[in-house]
Amino acid sequence: MQKGGFNFDLYQRNVELIEKNNYKVPKTTKTGTTIVGVVFSDGVVLGADTRATSGPIVADPNCEKIHRISDYIWCAGAGTAADTENTTGMISLQLELLSLSTGRSPRVRTALTLLKNFLFRYHGYISAALVLGGVDFTGPHLHMIHPHGSTSTLPYISMGSGSLAAMAVLETGYSSKMGEEDAKSLVHQAILSGILNDLGSGGNVDLCVIKHKSMEFFRNIDTTNSKRKFRKKLPYMFKSGSTKILEKEIEEKMRKMEIVNEKENAIEELEEL
Amino acid sequence: MELIESPLQDLKKEVSTGTTIIAVQYQDGVIIGADSRTSSGSYAVNRVTDKLTPVHDYIYCLRSGSAADTQIIASYVSYYLNMFSIEEGCLPTVKKAAHMFREFCYQNKQYLLASIIVAGWDEENGGCVYNVPLGGSIIKQPFAIGGSGSSYLYGYCDIHFKENMTEEEAISFVSKGITEAIARDGSSGGICRIATINKDGVKRRTIYGNELQKFWEK
Numbered sequence: 043m044q045k046g047g048f049n050f051d052l053y054q055r056n057v058e059l060i061e062k063n064n065y066k067v068p069k070t071t072k073t074g075t076t077i078v079g080v081v082f083s084d085g086v087v088l089g090a091d092t093r094a095t096s097g098p099i100v101a102d103p104n105c106e107k108i109h110r111i112s113d114y115i116w117c118a119g120a121g122t123a124a125d126t127e128n129t130t131g132m133i134s135l136q137l138e139l140l141s142l143s144t145g146r147s148p149r150v151r152t153a154l155t156l157l158k159n160f161l162f163r164y165h166g167y168i169s170a171a172l173v174l175g176g177v178d179f180t181g182p183h184l185h186m187i188h189p190h191g192s193t194s195t196l197p198y199i200s201m202g203s204g205s206l207a208a209m210a211v212l213e214t215g216y217s218s219k220m221g222e223e224d225a226k227s228l229v230h231q232a233i234l235s236g237i238l239n240d241l242g243s244g245g246n247v248d249l250c251v252i253k254h255k256s257m258e259f260f261r262n263i264d265t266t267n268s269k270r271k272f273r274k275k276l277p278y279m280f281k282s283g284s285t286k287i288l289e290k291e292i293e294e295k296m297r298k299m300e301i302v303n304e305k306e307n308a309i310e311e312l313e314e315l
Numbered sequence: 316m317e318l319i320e321s322p323l324q325d326l327k328k329e330v331s332t333g334t335t336i337i338a339v340q341y342q343d344g345v346i347i348g349a350d351s352r353t354s355s356g357s358y359a360v361n362r363v364t365d366k367l368t369p370v371h372d373y374i375y376c377l378r379s380g381s382a383a384d385t386q387i388i389a390s391y392v393s394y395y396l397n398m399f400s401i402e403e404g405c406l407p408t409v410k411k412a413a414h415m416f417r418e419f420c421y422q423n424k425q426y427l428l429a430s431i432i433v434a435g436w437d438e439e440n441g442g443c444v445y446n447v448p449l450g451g452s453i454i455k456q457p458f459a460i461g462g463s464g465s466s467y468l469y470g471y472c473d474i475h476f477k478e479n480m481t482e483e484e485a486i487s488f489v490s491k492g493i494t495e496a497i498a499r500d501g502s503s504g505g506i507c508r509i510a511t512i513n514k515d516g517v518k519r520r521t522i523y524g525n526e527l528q529k530f531w532e533k
Binding site: 158159161162165166186188190191192193194196206 | 353355358360361363364381382383386387426
């Protein structure tokens with residue numbers, strides 16, 4: 043009896059449905075994404091775009107891709123939106139319990155091991171590519187985690203469909219002596235590069251700056267890409283008379299009600315019941 | 316959509332250490348070397364990878380194949396080796412580490428893509444090099460090469476290898492080999508990482524791209 047893991051019993055049925063019955067497979071929401079992380083002198087900066095796509099359609103133009111694992115350990119996720127959110131959620135729980143049982147503040151390395159072991163067990167079927175960054179008592183850390191479970195520790199990382207565009211910016215601008223403002227600006231530029239040059243990325247720029255015992259989340263720090271010139275005001279309000287009335291028919295739906303017998307203490311009787 | 320998707324298809328492929336790894340026995344121990352490229356299709360995911368992974372104080376493994384598989388296997392072996400050495404109260408032999416790697420690779424051969432070279436120093440046997448290729452066989456060799464770039468090195472190694480080299484000779488052997496492979500193999504690149512393992516411990520060094528020797532180029 044299979045304990046845990048995926049159940050592929052319906053695989054054959056699905057294949058037949060698609061081939062013989064022309065069944066249209068629903069599209070999963072993917073974050074065709076640009077996510078970036080950079081280490082600077084005092085900590086780590088994480089950045090992400092905010093577009094979630096479902097095939098060629100933008101399912102959510104302003105979603106949050108930077109997830110909290112612990113107060114000072116955050117994780118940006120690319121791949122299937124459900125996978126990244128649930129994986130980071132689960133590891134966040136496990137890390138909290140571990141931290142309570144050991145009586146120590148959580149380490150980035152621990153989150154890394156939990157994530158990599160979890161993803162490895164599913165052989166890449168859980169499509170979560172993550173940039174894990176944080177500051178613990180040993181200092182700032184930044185790691186990249188691939189869906190198959192391999193990890194790398196680097197001073198600057200980019201992942202997602204826009205990673206090639208972002209990496210170009212990072213390789214040009216990165217320096218090991220960067221301060222906080224330089225790092226924020228570099229991450230901002232890298233995400234913008236992804237948003238402008240990659241079709242799977244778009245929307246606004248989110249930034250997260252983590253230092254020792256401090257975390258600042260800049261949600262939608264840059265919204266220049268969302269300011270579309272021609273936009274209808276919501277909700278849709280049409281002037282009275284914009285639709286021509288062709289026919290009018292009035293039906294009496296409700297007959298008059300007669301009060302036959304009124305009980306004075308009806309409410310008290312109900313309460314007693 | 317077809318045109319746009321092609322560079323992205325690389326990112327969806329499994330990350331592999333398309334690699335060059337070399338390990339050689341010398342007078343006092345072993346010298347191990349590797350390039351530093353981890354690729355996913357034709358995109359270099361990490362250009363400064365460290366493929367020289369310690370599994371114990373005097374024992375290292377060189378990883379090639381799937382990055383995820385080899386990282387996990389090295390993690391397991393390192394854990395078990397530590398447990399055994401604490402229980403037995405002495406340092407593990409390279410043979411024990413190599414056999415442990417073999418056990419993992421052979422018993423799970425359907426699921427894994429891992430080709431590993433185990434090299435280190437122990438008191439009884441001095442420097443040892445064991446090759447544990449894809450299927451899970453184990454061969455003790457005076458020198459071993461592995462990874463995609465190793466195809467270009469069989470001739471070079473057969474001609475230039477000597478028994479009981481000095482440390483400088485062995486480092487030169489390894490670094491020139493890695494340089495050659497980086498020059499000829501597309502999946503190998505970056506910097507050359509080298510480590511010397513002998514009774515005094517492990518000494519690591521890095522040879523950067525511009526310091527690598529140039530062969531017959533102008």
